[in-house]
Amino acid sequence: xxxxxEVRKPPVATTGIIGWLRINLFFNWTNSLITLFVIYCLxxxxxxxxxxxxxxxxxxxxxxxxQITNQEMCSRNLDPENGGACWAVIYVRFYQFxxxxxxxxxxxxVNVAYVMLALALLPLLYANLPYRKYFLYFTYIFPVIAxxxxxxxxxxxxxxxxxxxxxLVTLVLGCTGIALAFPIGIMLALGRRSxxxxxxxxxxxxxxxxxxxxxxxxxxxxxxxxxxxxxxxIDMDGLVRVLVAVTLFQSAYMAExxxxxxxxxxxxxxxxxxxxxxxxxxxxxxxxxxxxIRISIPPIVNTSIGLFKDxxxxxxxxxxxxxxxxxxxxxxxxxxxxxxxxxxxxxxxFFIFTFGMSRYSLYLxxxxxxxxxxxxx
Amino acid sequence: xxxxxxxxxxNVNKWFGDFHVLQDVNLExxxxxxxxxxxxSGSGKSTMIRCINxxxxxxxxxxxxxxxxxxxxxxxxxxxxxxxxxxxxxxxxFPHLSVKENITLAPIWVKKLPKAEAEExxxxxxxxxxxxxxxxxxxxxxxxxxxxxxxxxxxxxxxPNIMLFDEPTSALDPEMIKEVLDVMVDLANGGMTxxxxxxxxxxxxxxxxxxxxxxxxxxxxEASPDKFFNNPESDRTKLFLSQILxx
Numbered sequence: 001x002x003x004x005x006e007v008r009k010p011p012v013a014t015t016g017i018i019g020w021l022r023i024n025l026f027f028n029w030t031n032s033l034i035t036l037f038v039i040y041c042l043x044x045x046x047x048x049x050x051x052x053x054x055x056x057x058x059x060x061x062x063x064x065x066x067q068i069t070n071q072e073m074c075s076r077n078l079d080p081e082n083g084g085a086c087w088a089v090i091y092v093r094f095y096q097f098x099x100x101x102x103x104x105x106x107x108x109x110v111n112v113a114y115v116m117l118a119l120a121l122l123p124l125l126y127a128n129l130p131y132r133k134y135f136l137y138f139t140y141i142f143p144v145i146a147x148x149x150x151x152x153x154x155x156x157x158x159x160x161x162x163x164x165x166x167x168l169v170t171l172v173l174g175c176t177g178i179a180l181a182f183p184i185g186i187m188l189a190l191g192r193r194s195x196x197x198x199x200x201x202x203x204x205x206x207x208x209x210x211x212x213x214x215x216x217x218x219x220x221x222x223x224x225x226x227x228x229x230x231x232x233x234i235d236m237d238g239l240v241r242v243l244v245a246v247t248l249f250q251s252a253y254m255a256e257x258x259x260x261x262x263x264x265x266x267x268x269x270x271x272x273x274x275x276x277x278x279x280x281x282x283x284x285x286x287x288x289x290x291x292x293i294r295i296s297i298p299p300i301v302n303t304s305i306g307l308f309k310d311x312x313x314x315x316x317x318x319x320x321x322x323x324x325x326x327x328x329x330x331x332x333x334x335x336x337x338x339x340x341x342x343x344x345x346x347x348x349x350f351f352i353f354t355f356g357m358s359r360y361s362l363y364l365x366x367x368x369x370x371x372x373x374x375x376x377x
Numbered sequence: 378x379x380x381x382x383x384x385x386x387x388n389v390n391k392w393f394g395d396f397h398v399l400q401d402v403n404l405e406x407x408x409x410x411x412x413x414x415x416x417x418s419g420s421g422k423s424t425m426i427r428c429i430n431x432x433x434x435x436x437x438x439x440x441x442x443x444x445x446x447x448x449x450x451x452x453x454x455x456x457x458x459x460x461x462x463x464x465x466x467x468x469x470x471f472p473h474l475s476v477k478e479n480i481t482l483a484p485i486w487v488k489k490l491p492k493a494e495a496e497e498x499x500x501x502x503x504x505x506x507x508x509x510x511x512x513x514x515x516x517x518x519x520x521x522x523x524x525x526x527x528x529x530x531x532x533x534x535x536x537p538n539i540m541l542f543d544e545p546t547s548a549l550d551p552e553m554i555k556e557v558l559d560v561m562v563d564l565a566n567g568g569m570t571x572x573x574x575x576x577x578x579x580x581x582x583x584x585x586x587x588x589x590x591x592x593x594x595x596x597x598x599e600a601s602p603d604k605f606f607n608n609p610e611s612d613r614t615k616l617f618l619s620q621i622l623x624x
Contacts, residue, residue, distance in 0.1 A: 271432050272469035272528075276483035276535060277458040286482060290473050368473075 053344075056084030060091055068092070070334040077337075089335045090345050096325050097345075100165015106157060110168055113146050117171070125360065127367060143179070161239035165320040167349065169239070173311040173321065174353075177246040178304045184247070185254025189262060190284060192255065203255070210252035215310055218245040223317045242314050250307045257299040261292035294368050301361035305354045322346055383408045383443055383539060383570055384429060390437035391424060398424050399435065400594040406572065408538075411565050413581040413602075414574045416591035417617060422574045425591070426541045429572070430461040443538060459487065462532030466544040468524045470516035470531070476503070477512040480531045488535065495534075502530035506560050522553030526560055533564075540564065542573040576621060582606065590614050 025035040062068050062075045068088035076083025090097065099110050120142040123135035150172070152158030164172070191203030210218070222245030227236055265288055273283040293300070315324040326342040329335050335342075384406040391399040398421045406412055414422045427433040428440060431447050431454045440447045442457045471479050480499035484490040490498070503509040506526035516524055525545055532540060542561065546554040558580050565571055565584040575581065581588060581602060588605035590598040590613075598605065598614045609615050 266467075266469075268465060268467050268469035269471065271463075272465065272471070274432060275430055275458060275461070275463035276531070277455055277487045278483065279455065282486050286486060287471055291471075294473065 052084045054084075056082060058083070058086045058088050060088055062088075071336055071338055074338070085341050085344070086338055087341060087345075089329065089338045089341055093325070093329050093335075096329070097166045097322065099168055100320060100325065101163045102159060102165070102168065103163065106159055109149050109156065109159075113149050116142055116145065116149075117175070125363075143176070161237050164239065166325045167322050169314070169319060169321040169324075170308075170311055172239070173243065173246055173314065174308040176243055177250045177307050177311070180247045181250035181254045181307075182300075184251035185258055186289065188251060188255035189258040192259060193262060207252045207255050210248055211256070215246075215249050215313055216316055218249050219313060219317050221245060238317075239319060242317060242319055246307070246311065246314075249310075250303070253303045253306075254300065257296050257303055258292060260299065261294075261296035262288065264295050265291055297361055297364055297368075301357055305357050308354060308357070309350060322349060381407050382441075383410075384572070385441045386425070386429075386438070387440075388438035389425070389428065389435045389440060391421075391428065391433065391435045398594050399428070402438070402594075402596055404589065404596065404599075406539075406570065409568050409570055411570075411584050411586045412572045412589055413585040413587075414572060414589045414591060415576060415578075415581070415617075415621075416597075419593075420591040421594040422591050423543050426463075426543055426572050426574055429539075429541060430458050430463055432463075459535065460537055461539045461541060462535060462537035463541045464525070464528050464532055464543065464545045466547050468516070468521070468528045468548070470524055470528055472516050475513050475515055476508075476519070476527050479516065479527060480534045483531070484534050498534055499530070502534050503527075505533065505563070506530045507556075520553060521549045522556045525549065525553075525557045529557075529560055529564075539570045539572070542571065542575065544574050544576075546575065546577055578606070578622060590617065592617070 026032045056075070058068055058075050060067060062073050062078060063083070064078070066073060068074060068086065069092070071077055071086070071089070074083060074086035074088065076086055095104075095107075099107055102110055116138075119135070120139040123129050123132045123139055126132075129135060148154050148156065150159070150164070150168075151161070188203050188207055191199050192207060194200045194203070219242060222241040223238070226241050226244060230236060269287055269291070270283065273287045278286070312321055312323040314321055315327065320328060323346050326346045330339055330342055382405045384404070386402055386404040389399050389402040390397070400421075402421075402425055404412075404425075414426065416422050424433055428435045428447075429442060435447075443460050445453050445457050445460075447453060447457060470476075471482070474482065477496060477499050480502055481490075481492070481495040484495040484498060485492060500509055500512065503512055506529055508523055508526055511519060511523060511527070516527065519527065529545075545561070546557050549557065554577070558577060561571075561573070561580065562584055571584075573580075573585075585602045588598075588600055588602050589596055590605070590609075590611075592613050598609060598611050600609070605614070606618065609618060
């Protein structure tokens with residue numbers, strides 16, 4: 001009896017840190033050699049990158065203690081042997097990177113909009129947030145508030161969108177594009193699968209046409225051709241025209257992603273919903289779409305990240321987003337030659353946002369998976 | 378006879394492409410009657426009962442359910458579906474919703490029942506199918522027999538006059554078949570009008586008022602269970618019964 005009760009433990013060498021190391025890093029000779037080679041590379045690379053970006057870098061002053069106002073004063077230009085990155089360019093041009101050419105007196109409005117954006121995202125990020133329902137209401141009305149706040153109206157002085165730039169434009173394009181394309185994409189996906197041939201054909205045509213054309217072409221289309229379709233006297237704002245193009249582009253992709261999810265739903269789900277007397281819309285809203293969207297989370301986030309980065313293409317039609325401001329700064333004779341710093345900074349900002357989205361998708365997948373065994377009988 | 382019929386199929390024809398799946402099917406079902414439909418696979422039994430709540434469209438003939446004729450009229454279809462509950466071979470529970478939510482969904486959204494009332498109703502239905510303790514689990518966490526009982530409870534929550542069963546035990550492990558059949562026997566004893574497509578001949582003998590045997594899209598024989606099992610008329614029925622009872 002005693003022997004039966006004794007719990008046999010797994011061999012020491014297969015568990016814990018040592019076990020992990022053995023299995024993952026030193027499993028056999030080739031494996032160990034690769035591990036050692038990677039460690040060697042990291043050993044050289046990490047100190048170098050830390051030195052360049054932080055320890056030897058200039059942030060506001062150069063090694064002589066002077067405040068940097070142009071590229072000639074950067075330590076790495078004064079003393080090519082020793083200087084690191086010259087972040088002073090970011091410091092000096094920070095305002096433009098974040099707000100573009102938004103008037104300084106009104107810039108508090110952008111700041112308020114940034115804070116509100118963070119608040120609007122809060123209920124989406126934390127399912128257990130207290131008073132989440134009220135936060136969600138705020139999320140729904142946030143776009144309207146943000147529009148009047150940024151653009152003007154209701155007593156705010158108007159700030160024309162050609163003064164917007166930098167991160168502001170990137171976020172406006174990215175967030176609006178993603179948020180609007182989602183519902184439009186759902187409608188297009190349902191439309192394409194509709195039994196009514198006219199609706200299905202129109203949706204298919206729209207999707208195939210938009211998807212078959214590069215985003216740059218759509219941007220030009222928005223800039224040059226959209227005004228031709230508008231009645232005379234109505235002038236459409238440049239940023240709005242680009243937004244229309246970006247949203248159309250993204251909704252076509254979103255539609256196909258969601259259609260993929262819809263196709264994974266077994267026909268029995270439709271039949272069960274119908275046999276309970278549900279109408280087409282109830283069936284889709286309550287039964288089909290929640291499951292289809294759940295399945296499609298990874299590709300939805302994938303195309304959203306793609307769009308967020310693709311917004312940099314607006315530089316082609318003369319709108320200065322984050323990257324556009326960076327390129328503008330590079331063209332300035334004061335900051336000529338600091339492309340490493342500027343591209344590094346722009347990449348870092350984009351990475352922070354896209355990495356956030358990617359983690360959010362993982363979190364959603366984990367949260368929605370609990371207790372649900374999709375497709376099991 | 379047809380005046381008291383709650384379901385009436387007259388000369389119903391249906392084709393899948395060129396395949397004539399239902400050929401001049403006539404069937405009258407009275408209120409509280411229990412019909413068991415059997416026949417070899419591909420004989421059109423499932424298609425026939427799926428026509429009764431318009432999951433399939435018939436192309437010729439007429440189907441009248443509780444005084445409502447099934448045509449292209451969407452309103453009529455919705456009304457019929459509110460009257461008719463259906464249980465499927467593959468259960469078709471909604472995997473993203475808990476057992477309780479599966480049951481309350483239609484009462485809340487289709488019948489506009491207040492949420493608290495719908496939940497009470499759901500618990501009552503779960504008592505009837507004897508699994509109230511599973512209310513907060515998800516379908517994926519239940520056994521096949523439990524899932525099918527939830528599916529029955531989900532249908533019953535809409536308070537239907539008629540229940541259709543499309544091979545409800547065919548996807549179940551043998552030891553789970555009984556728990557589902559027990560629930561169905563209770564339902565039959567409670568006076569529900571039922572059309573059951575099944576190969577469970579023991580069940581048929583206990584509850585059926587009438588047996589319907591189909592082959593190649595036609596109703597070959599209609600008889601009381603006693604006559605059907607002991608003294609069938611057609612040779613096709615005899616052959617089918619000999620195969621199914623002596624396996």
